[in-house]
Amino acid sequence: MRTEHMNYDLMDYVTNRLTEQERKRVEKHLQNCVQCTAHYNELKATDTVLKQSHSAGPTHVYYATILPRVRERLVSRRRSVWDYSNNPAKIILPLAVSALLLIFLIRIPTDSYSDSAQADALHQAVKDFNEDEVVLAIEKEYAGAAFFPNLEVAASGVAEHLQGDKFLKSAVSKQIENEEIAEMDIEGMISDLNAEQVDQVLSGLSERNRI
Amino acid sequence: MTGSSDLELVELFQKGNEASFNELVRRYQEKIYWIAHRFVSDHDKADDIVQEVFIKVYSALKQFRGESSVYTWLYRITVNVALNALRKQRIRDFIRIDEFFETADDVNEQPDAIFEKNEQQKLIEEAITKLPDKQKAVFILRYHEELPYEEISQILKTSIGGLKANYFHAAKKIGDYIHRAHRTHEL
Numbered sequence: 001m002r003t004e005h006m007n008y009d010l011m012d013y014v015t016n017r018l019t020e021q022e023r024k025r026v027e028k029h030l031q032n033c034v035q036c037t038a039h040y041n042e043l044k045a046t047d048t049v050l051k052q053s054h055s056a057g058p059t060h061v062y063y064a065t066i067l068p069r070v071r072e073r074l075v076s077r078r079r080s081v082w083d084y085s086n087n088p089a090k091i092i093l094p095l096a097v098s099a100l101l102l103i104f105l106i107r108i109p110t111d112s113y114s115d116s117a118q119a120d121a122l123h124q125a126v127k128d129f130n131e132d133e134v135v136l137a138i139e140k141e142y143a144g145a146a147f148f149p150n151l152e153v154a155a156s157g158v159a160e161h162l163q164g165d166k167f168l169k170s171a172v173s174k175q176i177e178n179e180e181i182a183e184m185d186i187e188g189m190i191s192d193l194n195a196e197q198v199d200q201v202l203s204g205l206s207e208r209n210r211i
Numbered sequence: 212m213t214g215s216s217d218l219e220l221v222e223l224f225q226k227g228n229e230a231s232f233n234e235l236v237r238r239y240q241e242k243i244y245w246i247a248h249r250f251v252s253d254h255d256k257a258d259d260i261v262q263e264v265f266i267k268v269y270s271a272l273k274q275f276r277g278e279s280s281v282y283t284w285l286y287r288i289t290v291n292v293a294l295n296a297l298r299k300q301r302i303r304d305f306i307r308i309d310e311f312f313e314t315a316d317d318v319n320e321q322p323d324a325i326f327e328k329n330e331q332q333k334l335i336e337e338a339i340t341k342l343p344d345k346q347k348a349v350f351i352l353r354y355h356e357e358l359p360y361e362e363i364s365q366i367l368k369t370s371i372g373g374l375k376a377n378y379f380h381a382a383k384k385i386g387d388y389i390h391r392a393h394r395t396h397e398l
Binding site for chain 1: 245254329331376386
């Protein structure tokens with residue numbers, strides 16, 4: 001008959017966090033299972049080491065500073081949101097790019113395009129995510145009435161930019177090129193990303209490093 | 212206000228009583244500090260996490276609907292902020308090590324660190340640092356915080372079976388790491 005091992009209950013057994021019934025079940029199993037007994041001995045030794053170790057925490061003076069500093073940061077965040085909403089440049093540029101793309105999507109027939117150098121430039125700019133060049137290339141496209149074959153790529157590039165992760169990647173690359181690292185800037189940029197976006201950036205940077 | 216339950220404090224805050232937030236901070240700051248510290252093993256980083264957690268809590272308190280207990284909700288925010296901090300740290304380390312800095316020196320030890328760590332403590336912290344994020348979170352919440360699996364399951368959105376497996380593997384890895392370090396020291 002196959003015996004079910006009880007590895008996953010052993011740490012709770014060691015730390016005495018099982019119910020009476022569970023504890024008896026584990027003890028009975030340990031009498032007949034060499035493998036689980038070996039695990040038990042290891043975990044028991046680990047628990048002993050963990051219990052012996054000690055680090056003294058901060059004093060009450062530190063804890064007394066937490067609330068005032070949280071309050072201070074809340075006030076300063078509110079102020080910066082206010083500043084942001086009063087700075088039209090920060091809002092107008094992304095809106096303008098989005099509006100231009102929208103105009104394209106509405107006005108340009110999807111089956112009509114040219115293989116012009118401008119289209120290539122736009123494609124490349126989106127690929128490299130150079131914001132200035134994206135805007136310039138879109139403006140040129142618009143003025144020349146030439147059509148961009150991969151408009152969806154541009155749209156998704158800009159959309160990703162607006163979410164922040166591509167922008168971070170680009171900014172990090174630029175900083176690396178310039179051999180200047182402004183940690184605080186990067187921190188600020190990534191502070192609004194969620195865990196998944198941070199992972200994307202991390203894997204992006206890994207890829208870049210491989211190249 | 213000190214006699215009010217967590218939920219009563221939240222309700223008071225939702226009605227515009229700002230002081231109830233202060234009481235929540237005072238009530239949980241030490242707990243949250245220790246969870247954060249166990250994730251990052253560094254006072255300053257733990258302090259940053261504590262600040263960030265309470266700022267997020269303040270912003271989200273109005274939307275709290277009591278679907279879990281207040282402390283489960285606080286722990287969930289703390290774990291998320293701590294894991295995010297670790298990920299960001301990895302990005303910074305990646306840039307530093309690969310592009311600019313010769314070696315990553317012991318950045319964790321601040322001159323004004325409040326902690327006095329013995330060697331054994333450092334070893335344990337290193338072992339926990341090396342765990343995968345999920346195992347790290349489970350180990351901290353189960354071993355140190357002594358939370359029931361049902362609550363950890365709510366915090367980490369993982370099945371109880373998965374949590375038990377993670378807990379076992381985390382404890383095994385910590386033990387193996389300490390054992391290896393002791394053997395190396397003896398040789």
